[in-house]
Amino acid sequence: MSIFVRTLDLGGAGPSVAIKDSIDVAGVPTQAGSRALADAAPAATHALVVERLLAAGWHITGKVTMHELAFGTTGINAWAGTPVNPHFPDRVPGGSSSGSAAAVAAGIVDAAIGTDTGGSVRIPAACCGVFGFKPTFGRVSRDGVMPAVTSLDCVGPFAADMDTLIACMRVIDPGFGELPAVDGVSIGVIDVPALDEIHAGVNDALARSGLSTAAVKLEHFDAAYKAGLAVINAETWAACGHLLESGKVASDVAVRLANAARTTQADVDAANAVREAFSAEVDAALERFAVLALPTMADAPPSLDQASDTSRLVTMTSLVRPFNLSGHPAIAIPLPARSGFPVSLQLVAAKGRDELLCAVARHVASRLQ
Numbered sequence: 371m372s373i374f375v376r377t378l379d380l381g382g383a384g385p386s387v388a389i390k391d392s393i394d395v396a397g398v399p400t401q402a403g404s405r406a407l408a409d410a411a412p413a414a415t416h417a418l419v420v421e422r423l424l425a426a427g428w429h430i431t432g433k434v435t436m437h438e439l440a441f442g443t444t445g446i447n448a449w450a451g452t453p454v455n456p457h458f459p460d461r462v463p464g465g466s467s468s469g470s471a472a473a474v475a476a477g478i479v480d481a482a483i484g485t486d487t488g489g490s491v492r493i494p495a496a497c498c499g500v501f502g503f504k505p506t507f508g509r510v511s512r513d514g515v516m517p518a519v520t521s522l523d524c525v526g527p528f529a530a531d532m533d534t535l536i537a538c539m540r541v542i543d544p545g546f547g548e549l550p551a552v553d554g555v556s557i558g559v560i561d562v563p564a565l566d567e568i569h570a571g572v573n574d575a576l577a578r579s580g581l582s583t584a585a586v587k588l589e590h591f592d593a594a595y596k597a598g599l600a601v602i603n604a605e606t607w608a609a610c611g612h613l614l615e616s617g618k619v620a621s622d623v624a625v626r627l628a629n630a631a632r633t634t635q636a637d638v639d640a641a642n643a644v645r646e647a648f649s650a651e652v653d654a655a656l657e658r659f660a661v662l663a664l665p666t667m668a669d670a671p672p673s674l675d676q677a678s679d680t681s682r683l684v685t686m687t688s689l690v691r692p693f694n695l696s697g698h699p700a701i702a703i704p705l706p707a708r709s710g711f712p713v714s715l716q717l718v719a720a721k722g723r724d725e726l727l728c729a730v731a732r733h734v735a736s737r738l739q
Contacts, residue, residue, distance in 0.1 A: 372435055372450075372451025372452055372453055372454075373388075373434050373435060373451070373453040373469045373472050373473050373476070373478065374388070374431075374432040374433065374434055374435070374469070374473075375391050375401070375403075375432075375433050375434065375435050375450055375451065375469075376398055376432055376433045377431065377432040378395065378398070378430050378431060378432045378433065379429075379430075379431070380395070380424060380429070380430040381423065381424045381427060381428050381429045381430050382424075382426075382427030382428065382429060383427065383429065384426065384427035384428040384429055385428050385429065385480035385481060385534065385537065385538075386428070386429045386430075386431050386478075386479040386480045386481075387423055387428050387429065387430055387431070387479055387480065387481045387482060387483065387538070388430070388431055388432055388433070388434045388469065388470060388473045388474075388478070388479045388481075388482040388483070389420060389430060389432070389433050389434065389482070389483050390433070390434060390436050390467050390469065390470050390482070390483055390484045390485060391403055391433045391434060391435065391436050391450070391469070392436060392440055392466075392485055392515060392516040393417045393419065393420065393433075393483060393485070393514065393515050393516075393525070394413035394415065394416060394417040394420065394514035394515070394516075395413060395416060395417070395420055395430070395433060396412070396413050396414065396415050396416045396420075397412050397413065398412055398413060398433060399411060399412050399413065400413050400516060401450070402436065402438070402439050402440060402516055403435055403436040403437060403438040403439065403440075403447050403449070403450040403466075404438045404439050404449070404450075404613065404618070404619060404620075404623075405449045405618040405619075405620070406613040406616040406618040406619050407613070408618070413514070415514065416514065417511075417512075417513060417514025417515055418511040418513040418514060419483060419510065419511060419514075419515075419525055419542045420514070422541050422542050422544070423483075423541055423542065426541045428541065431478075431479055434453075434468075434469025434470055434472075434473055434482065435447055435450045435451045435452070435453055435468060435469035436450070436465065436466050436467055436468055436469055436470075436484075437465030437466035437468055437490075437623075438450070438619065438620050438622075438623045439606070439610050439613070439619070439623055439627075440465075440466040440467075440485060440487060440490055440516070440517075440523075440606075441466065441606050441610070441623050441626055441627065442465045442466055442622060442623060442626070443464065443465045443466070443488075443489070443490075443493055443683050443684060443686040443687055444462040444463075444464065444465050444468075444672070444677040444683055444686075445462055445463040445464050445465035445466070445468025445469075445471075445472075445494060445497075446462060446465075446622075446674075446677055447468070447620070448620060449620060451469075452468070453468050453469050453472035453473075454472065455472060455475070455497060455498055455671075456472060456475040456476040456477075456498065457475055457498065457499045457707075457712070458497070458498070458499070458671065458707075458711065458712055460673050460674060461497060461670070461671040461672065461673055461674065461711065461712075462497060462671050462672055462673075462674060462677045463494055463497055463498055464493040464494030464495070464496065464497030464498065464671060464686075465490060465493065465494060466484075466485070466487075466490040466494075467482075467484025467485060467486070467490050467491050467494050467502075467528070468494050469482075470482035470483060470484035470491075470494065470528050471484070471491075471494035471495050471497065471498040471500055471502065471528055472494070472498055473528075474498070474500045474528045474529060474530055475498035475499055475500050475530070477530070480529065480530075480534055481527050481528060481529045481534050481535065481537075481538045482527070482528040482529075483525060483526070483527055483528075483538075483542070484502070484525075484526060484527075484528060485515060485523055485524065485525055485526070486502075486504040486523065486524050486525075486526055486694065487520065487522045487523040487524075487602055487606075487694060488522065488598055488599070488602050488687050488690070488691045488694050489686070489687035489690035489691055489694070491503065491504050491524075491526045491528065491702070492504060492666050492690045492700060492701070492702040492714075492716060493666070493667065493686055493687060493690060493702075494528075495528055495666070495702040495704070495714065496666040496667045496671070496702050496704070496712060496713075496714035497667075497671040497712060498712070499704040499707070499712045499714075500528055500529065500530050500704055501528065501529050501530070501531070501532060501535050501701065501702065501703060501704065501731070501735075502526065502527075502528045502701070502702045503526045503527055503528075503535055503539065503699070503700075503701045503702075503728070504524045504526045504693070504694070504699060504700045504701070505524055505525075505526055505539070505543065505699050505724050506524075506697060506698065506699045506721045506722055506723075506724055507521075507522070507524055507694075507697030507721075508524075508697070509524075509543055509545075509699070509722070509724060510524065510525045510526065510542050510543050511525070511542075512524075512525055516609070517605065517606070517608075517609035517610070518609070519605065519608070519609065520605055520609075521601060521605065522598070522601060522602055522605065522694040522695065523694075524694075525542065527539060527542065531735075532728065532731055532732035532735050532736075533732070535728070536549070536728050536732070539724070539728065543724075546724065546725065547725050548725065549725050549726075549728060549729035549732070550725060550726050550729055551729070552581070552660075552729050552730050552733045555581050555582075555660040555661065555726075555730055555733075556581065556582045556583070556584070556658075556659045556660055557576060557579075557581050557582065557583045557584075557659055557660070557661055557662070557663050557717075557730075558583075558584060558585070558586035558655055558656075558658060558659035558661070558662045558663070559572075559573075559576065559583050559584065559585050559586065559662075559663050559664070560586055560587070560588055560591070560662055560663065560664040561585055561586070561587045561588075562591065562664050562665065562668065562689055563668055564665045564667075564668040564669070564689070565668065565669055565670065567708040567709050567713070568665045568667070568668065568669075568708070568713050569665070570708065571705045571706065571708050571713040571715070572663065572664070572665050572705070572713070572715050574705075575703070575705050575715050575734060575737075575738060576663060576715075576734070578734075578737040578738060579733060579734045579737050580737065581730075581733070581734075583663070584659070586655050586658070586659065586662065588648070588651055588652065588655065588692075589651065590644060590647050590648040590651050591648070591692055593644045593647075593648065594644055594645070594648040594691075594692035594695050594696065595687075595688055595691050595692050596641075596644075597640070597641035597642075597644035597645060597648070597695055598641070598691040598692060598694055598695040599684065599691065600633055600637045600638060600640070600641040601638060601641050601642070601645075601695065602630075602691075602694075603626075603629070603630035603633040604630070604633040604637070604638050606627070606630055607627060607630040607631050607633065610627060611627055611630070611631060613627075614627055614628065641695075644695070645695050645696065648692060648695060648696050649695075649696040649697065649698075652693075652696050652698055652718070653720065653721075656698075656718075656719065656720040660719070660726065660730065661717050661718060661719045661726070661727060661730050662717070662718040662719075663715065663716070663717055663718075664689055664716050664718075665689055665713070665714065665715065665716060666689060666690060666702040666703075666714035666715065666716040667686060667689060667690075667714060668685075668688055668689055669686075670709070670711035670712075671686070671711060671712065672686075689716065690702075690716065693718055697721055698718050698719065698720065698721055699718070699719050699721070699723065699724045699727050700716055700717065700718045700719075700727075701716065701717050701727055701728070701731045702714045702715070702716055703715040703716075703717065703731055703734060703735055705738065706738070715734065717730060717731055717734070
């Protein structure tokens with residue numbers, strides 16, 4: 371099982387945690403799953419999230435594999451290793467935080483840290499059947515995290531249960547407070563396309579929660595997905611485009627990078643106009659509802675033999691990427707499998723209401739038993 375790129379034994383006797391290989395651990399090179407960074411110098415210092423985990427006595431057991439340069443949705447990586455999806459071995463583990471999700475799903479660690487620029491925590495969480503949380507943009511420090519400059523990326527935890535995920539959040543975000551009560555919470559169910567089995571799983575979970583629900587339509591949702599792609603393309607090209615010259619970037623990511631180079635400033639400006647409109651639309655919906663709900667993925671995770679061309683599978687992120695653009699916190703909650711594939715519920719809350727979001731997620735998950 372190709373999960374760890376390097377095993378470690380750091381910290382105390384607390385919960386075990388794995389670190390995505392785009393996050394600095396002092397003395398270890400940050401290679402981001404890329405042969406183009408195989409000769410990277412060891413990191414001089416820990417990323418701030420790593421420092422916080424160690425200071426709290428958590429036990430870092432290693433750095434884990436990922437989709438190369440965090441620029442892919444499947445988690446397939448021929449150089450650094452593709453982790454087996456523990457519960458669904460015929461399907462991709464999801465990307466880009468593939469090793470983080472797989473390590474938790476396999477029970478190798480209590481929690482793992484990943485990053486989410488266009489769904490890279492929530493997609494692998496959905497594929498592997500675990501919890502994955504993208505906090506409000508900027509809430510968790512990205513000091514020591516690749517890429518250095520981003521308007522989308524968030525550091526977030528994976529866990530097999532909400533109590534562990536919340537405990538991890540309290541460490542990596544010292545400002546994470548007590549969870550509020552969920553009495554009277556209402557949920558707006560976003561109208562999005564997805565397989566019937568997925569809608570059935572989501573609707574059943576929401577019904578079991580006992581919380582009130584009503585439908586909501588976000589007019590800018592599709593535009594936000596496309597705008598999120600334009601922004602990630604521009605920012606990833608700026609951060610990683612120079613690596614193409616090495617000839618060592620795998621073909622799937624190299625094609626995406628070459629295409630990303632075509633993104634113009636006009637494209638980014640238009641995307642940022644969509645960002646403003648969509649963010650306002652989500653904010654307005656969250657004045658009517660405490661949280662919003664929708665599937666994490668619209669379709670089943672692709673099988674391994676369908677996943678060679680990452681550029682064709684970017685649409686795996688169709689339901690998650692909009693909330694990277696807007697910056698709202700979002701969490702993936704595993705639901706019972708249907709038709710032999712994993713199903714996941716995504717909840718979204720107002721910016722800064724990460725504690726409320728985790729409270730509702732914990733409540734919903736508790737009613738699935």
